[in-house]
Amino acid sequence: MSFQPYRSPSTGRPVRAVLFDTFGTVVDWRTGVAQEVAAFAAAHGHTLDAGAFADRWRALYQPAMEAIRTGERGFTKLDTLHRENLDEALRHFGIDPDQVSSGILAELNKSWHRLPAWPDSVEGLASIRRHYIVGPLSNGNTSLLLDMARNAGLPWDVIIGSDMTRTYKPLPEAYLRTAEFLDLEPGEVMLAAAHNSDLHAARETGLATAFIARPTEHGPGQTADLAPEGDWDLAASSITELARGLVQQLQS
Amino acid sequence: MSFQPYRSPSTGRPVRAVLFDTFGTVVDWRTGVAQEVAAFAAAHGHTLDAGAFADRWRALYQPAMEAIRTGERGFTKLDTLHRENLDEALRHFGIDPDQVSSGILAELNKSWHRLPAWPDSVEGLASIRRHYIVGPLSNGNTSLLLDMARNAGLPWDVIIGSDMTRTYKPLPEAYLRTAEFLDLEPGEVMLAAAHNSDLHAARETGLATAFIARPTEHGPGQTADLAPEGDWDLAASSITELARGLVQQLQS
Incomplete structure (x- = not known):
């Protein structure tokens, strides 16, 4: 054989x-991100639908890369795009990212690594x-x-x-x-x-x-x-x- | 703990x-390359010291990269440098690389992969x-x-x-x-x-x-x-x- x-x-x-x-x-990704978002929300007293938050965060993924594909923006790695998109997703759910410590947001951003x-x-x-x-x-x-x-x-x-x-x-x-x-x-x-x-x-x-x-x-x-x-x-x-x-x- | x-x-x-x-x-590298060189030499009727051949081939490694480090030559990957150096090592041992099929030399060059x-x-x-x-x-x-x-x-x-x-x-x-x-x-x-x-x-x-x-x-x-x-x-x-x-x- x-x-x-x-x-x-x-x-x-x-x-x-x-x-x-x-x-x-x-x-x-949806289950993994939603779990970490739910833990973040619980720890900081926010009430939100963690699955919907994961969907919103993910929805910003293709538009962010598109600016790079077209050459409008120089190559930027996905961790950076995810971090920018996290701010936007938080605002969409009524949370001001400037009121959250950068260390906590960096850790939440790493949910995509886990x-x-x-x-x-x-x-x-x-x-x-x-x-x-x-x-x-x-x-x-x-x-x-x-x-x-x-x-x-x-x-x-x-x-x-x-x-x-x-x-x-x-x-x-x-x-x-x-x-x-x-x-x-x-x-x-x-x-x-x-x-x-x-x-x-x-x-x-x-x-x-x-x-x-x-x-x-x-x-x-x-x-x-x-x-x-x-x-x-x-x-x-x-x-x-x-x-x-x-x-x-x-x-x- | x-x-x-x-x-x-x-x-x-x-x-x-x-x-x-x-x-x-x-x-x-020396044992691995020498073994494949010895097999090549035996198959093609050449008599040579395979360890010395490996040493010679390896001795051309730093000079080949140096041309790239100085900017004299654009980035060229190591497989290509090894293949060029193989020709030179063969000539040093009295073997004309043009008399050996390119497939056999490509295979011998892959000894560095094994x-x-x-x-x-x-x-x-x-x-x-x-x-x-x-x-x-x-x-x-x-x-x-x-x-x-x-x-x-x-x-x-x-x-x-x-x-x-x-x-x-x-x-x-x-x-x-x-x-x-x-x-x-x-x-x-x-x-x-x-x-x-x-x-x-x-x-x-x-x-x-x-x-x-x-x-x-x-x-x-x-x-x-x-x-x-x-x-x-x-x-x-x-x-x-x-x-x-x-x-x-x-x-x-």
Whole structure:
């Protein structure tokens, strides 16, 4: 028996590295952020819907990166954008951030470094890692992704943060520079993501693609990204299921 | 009992990340390269001293990087420098590289991706990792360091290759940009290395320092770097011994 790497029908290449979108695909940002927001609110006597606060904070994520993608603003790492967006989210909920100590806000901002993995993530990544390079392909900066990995036990081989590619998905350079650091052709890299838009951009730049369904990423009322919306190479309901699709044993 | 991180006397800061020089400190480049050179020579009917070939190949390493450090040449990754130096080493041993297929030379060049760990490295890194971030701080490029880690089982948390900092040690930026990716102050990062010159440069930029003795890195007749030549924070004869020095339990 010899191991045959999965060959992507769309790229025609054997996959060498399986890289993962993180927020939503590997970790449950809404639950993790809401828990820390609820603790912050309780400690400071604020009454708020912590899930709604997490949604609001997250809603400011794409607009903040967009200013950088368009070149309107120089590259700024995600920790800084999250911190700015926290001020705006607090104001939206009637809390004046200037009345809260900067140390407490810095700690709350680090909730993005401590997000819990989905139940299948650690086992699925460990399975895939036996045969493929595994890493994040995330808009998170290196120190955020590193803290997240140590906290959640994510067994990455390598972490290439957006502060290393100095760009944000879905710009093509985010995918291409990551493949270049790995010394791989784009077609030898697979992006696994819970977001169809991310997979569209990855395919445009020549990567292999896998959809992972995360139907409660946005809470119980989620309406988008419930199913694959493209003919992605693979589609699975968990990272453990993706692992089974990637591991094919052929008689040698 | 609570864990107290090691506090560097020279920086006055608790250490958060312990980063390692790799070639010589974590892996035995001379043995690894010589083995692959010997196999190449045997397969192609050449008679040569494989250890001397490894020494010659390695001797071209610093001069090749120096052209980049001075700005004479733009940043070029170590895989490319190794490949150029291989041609020169072959010629030195009377072998015309143009008479060897490029595929075979590319494979021989990858011997640097497959270097064996010193016997204490994997266990020592795993111990240190329980309490500190561990990673390489090497002139190797990311894909080289990643392959080395997968082959030798080095349990890095993060790999920041020289193609990410786009400079070579001992220039200050090599150390400082690495600390910046980790979002740490230089004094919270410790460099562990078998080379006093590397530790001198690290201390100049404000890092904590640890010497690891590797008295056979250059073979049985080694004369340099047999002992610490500075008042480095720690000195050890193995990474397992360094781990013991870094793990101090204090009554809380």
